[in-house]
Ligand SMILES: Nc1ncnc2c1ncn2[C@@H]1O[C@H](COP(=O)(O)OP(=O)(O)OP(=O)(O)O)[C@@H](O)[C@H]1O
């Protein structure tokens with residue numbers, strides 16, 4: 001009980017949180033990829049899709065942005081097993097349920113950024129591309145998407161940063177990621193201040209790493225007129 | 232005369248009609264562009280000039296009428312024919328429409344690679360030559376955000392010329408430019424005309440176009456209501472709608488005064 005913070009850190013906290021960190025990454029990375037994929041598809045459909053598809057994707061976005069994420073997480077983990085279609089019901093383990101919940105929620109937000117990026121490209125540029133003899137597909141591929149992507153990147157990156165933080169919600173459906181592990185350690189050791197302050201540092205480090213990667217990507221794609229806005 | 236009868240016009244439109252949002256924006260408009268001729272489209276705002284130009288390369292598909300490229304009717308439903316038409320018909324827009332994420336060189340190069348299937352190296356060489364033609368070889372590496380309006384429009388012209396078009400459509404190429412930048416773009420256009428490029432230009436630059444045009448087409452409410460040589464239509468006693476319109480806009484813009492606008496000897 002009377003070991004110093006550093007002894008506690010070295011002997012219990014870091015080894016304990018290491019597993020949690022790994023589990024967090026196992027949740028965050030697939031969720032972010034799923035969210036980006038859904039975001040791009042839904043974003044493109046919301047701008048270029050036929051009207052019924054546009055309606056449908058808009059419904060998806062309102063639903064997932066309009067309900068608390070905790071509720072969505074509970075739904076996929078606790079409620080889904082009770083929904084049976086033709087006698088079959090789907091039971092998800094805690095980690096896949098979290099990835100599904102985070103991916104779907106993140107995708108709804110991502111699609112907003114993608115849609116904004118697509119809409120920011122003036123129709124005139126598409127017209128100019130077509131006037132040169134490009135097909136619509138070539139115009140979208142070589143004119144619209146590269147620009148929309150650059151415009152959407154800062155927003156999409158922010159969304160990934162939120163995702164890192166809300167991945168801690170997975171702990172409430174028994175996933176032993178960073179927050180879940182830390183809670184257990186705190187309960188057993190009664191050293192709440194040390195545990196939760198250290199946990200904060202872990203998230204800060206993850207977010208800093210993600211921010212740095214994001215900036216690398218932005219710089220790599222930066223051209224005049226599409227620079228990163230440094231604050 | 233006889234030579235003109237033998238070779239079909241480079242581009243011809245017959246009875247184009249277009250209704251947009253319930254408005255009859257084009258009403259049976261016909262025009263023909265023989266090789267090497269320059270026609271100028273004038274008329275009040277909303278007359279349908281932009282719509283007409285964009286119908287000529289199916290950016291706006293006309294509701295009725297036909298387009299003929301060198302005497303052959305173009306089927307607007309065939310993607311291949313559209314692509315051929317558009318490669319042969321260069322278009323210049325009022326607001327330049329450069330691709331913002333590409334440098335001047337890449338702007339000119341991209342369609343050469345994607346549409347003409349040229350190698351990056353060949354396309355780059357040709358693009359540089361086209362930029363040199365409009366006096367911008369030293370700006371090849373700059374992005375649109377770093378170019379002036381006049382330079383942007385000249386890149387846009389180089390981009391269109393690189394496709395080696397048989398005819399150019401220019402929709403108010405200088406309207407979005409500051410007065411001091413208009414000259415450099417007009418010089419490029421004059422150069423094109425003098426080198427025999429077939430062109431149709433919508434513009435409000437009356438004195439400039441009078442010095443260049445073989446024919447003025449005056450449009451109003453979706454129809455071409457007057458056409459003729461600038462000297463004819465702008466003769467002081469012609470009593471034409473064109474004259475009244477030109478007098479009004481040169482008054483408004485203070486463009487060189489009436490005397491210069493109306494002097495027939497302005498014509499080349
Ligand atoms: N998508 C559209 N829906 C409805 N009306 C349209 C549409 N596009 C153009 N119009 C109308 O068609 C008419 C012709 O437009 P157009 O842009 O061809 O005129 P313009 O002669 O080029 O005018 P300006 O000198 O202002 O460029 C205008 O009255 C315009 O309001």
Ligand SMILES: [Mg+2]
Nearest residue numbers: 280281282402
């Ligand atoms: Mg117009």
